[in-house]
Amino acid sequence: xxxxxxxxxxxxxxxxxxxxxxxxxxxxxxTTSNSCEDVQWSDAMLERYPNIDSACRSVEERNxxxxxxxxxxxxxxxxxxxDVDFTGGGRVQMQPPEGTTVYMxxxxxxxxxxxxxxxxxxxxxxxxMTAQFYPDEQLANTQESQAVDVPIAAAEQATEEEEPDRxxxxxxxxxxxxxxxxxSGLLMLGIAGTLRAWRxx
Numbered sequence: 001x002x003x004x005x006x007x008x009x010x011x012x013x014x015x016x017x018x019x020x021x022x023x024x025x026x027x028x029x030x031t032t033s034n035s036c037e038d039v040q041w042s043d044a045m046l047e048r049y050p051n052i053d054s055a056c057r058s059v060e061e062r063n064x065x066x067x068x069x070x071x072x073x074x075x076x077x078x079x080x081x082x083d084v085d086f087t088g089g090g091r092v093q094m095q096p097p098e099g100t101t102v103y104m105x106x107x108x109x110x111x112x113x114x115x116x117x118x119x120x121x122x123x124x125x126x127x128x129m130t131a132q133f134y135p136d137e138q139l140a141n142t143q144e145s146q147a148v149d150v151p152i153a154a155a156e157q158a159t160e161e162e163e164p165d166r167x168x169x170x171x172x173x174x175x176x177x178x179x180x181x182x183x184s185g186l187l188m189l190g191i192a193g194t195l196r197a198w199r200x201x
Contacts, residue, residue, distance in 0.1 A: 028129045031066055034059040039068060045129065048153075055089020060123070060139045067123040067132070067139055077114035082150070084120060094131055095151045102133040102148050122150075 031039045036056035045052060057069040072084040075091065082094040096102070096111045103109070104120060114120075122131045123139060132147040 027127055028124055029066075029068065029126050031059060031126070034061060034066075036068070049090070049092060051086070051088075051090040053089075055086040057087070062139055062142075062144070065144075066126040068126075069121070069123055069139070070131075071119065071121050074114050074116055074118040074120060076116060077111055079112075082111055082114065093153045095153055100148065100150060102150065103135050106135055106137065108135070123147075124152075 027042055028045050029039050029041045036053070036059060039053070039056060039059060041049075041052055049055075055070055055072075057071055060067050060069060070089070071087045072092070073087070075083040075085050077083070080095055080098060082096055084092050084094060086092055100111050101108045102111060102114075102120070102122075104114070104118060120133070121137045122133045124131060129152060131150045131152050132144075133150065134142040134147055136142050
């Protein structure tokens with residue numbers, strides 16, 4: 001009985017730790033106001049987008065969730081890669097799935113039809129690392145169900161002498177393996193404790 005209780009407690013603990021670690025990984029920013037100056041970007045976002053602070057155009061709220069508004073200019077649009085120069089925030093790549101249609105000036109447009117110099121407006125929600133395009137650039141006039149979600153990845157800052165479309169590495173699905181290493185260690189300790197308790201019965 002004692003061993004069963006220990007196992008149950010261990011499973012509950014691991015579940016809570018895993019959920020907390022995943023939440024921290026996915027979250028893009030926190031803020032206490034609707035000012036760009038108060039946005040605190042996650043370490044993962046700052047590591048990959050060091051100029052993102054200066055790229056913030058505004059902070060908007062809908063149904064209790066915060067969104068940061070961005071504007072950018074298309075650098076290139078190719079199969080599965082949309083390369084964008086943020087206004088004031090360096091260069092960023094997006095990775096739209098094949099056939100993705102985004103919105104430009106309120107009109108739907110396939111990513112494959114975008115051209116260099118096209119202006120885009122999109123939002124990054126506080127709870128995940130993705131760019132969201134809406135049919136209306138005023139967030140208050142839309143619903144999240146209308147959003148086109150496009151994964152984002154860091155683009156290497158190119159110099160004038162470099163190839164303009166040179167691509168950088170893709171944003172990994174998790175920001176760090178450390179949370180899982182910690183969970184694995186706790187799991188091993190829990191198993192050892194359970195075996196010890198079972199042997200003492």
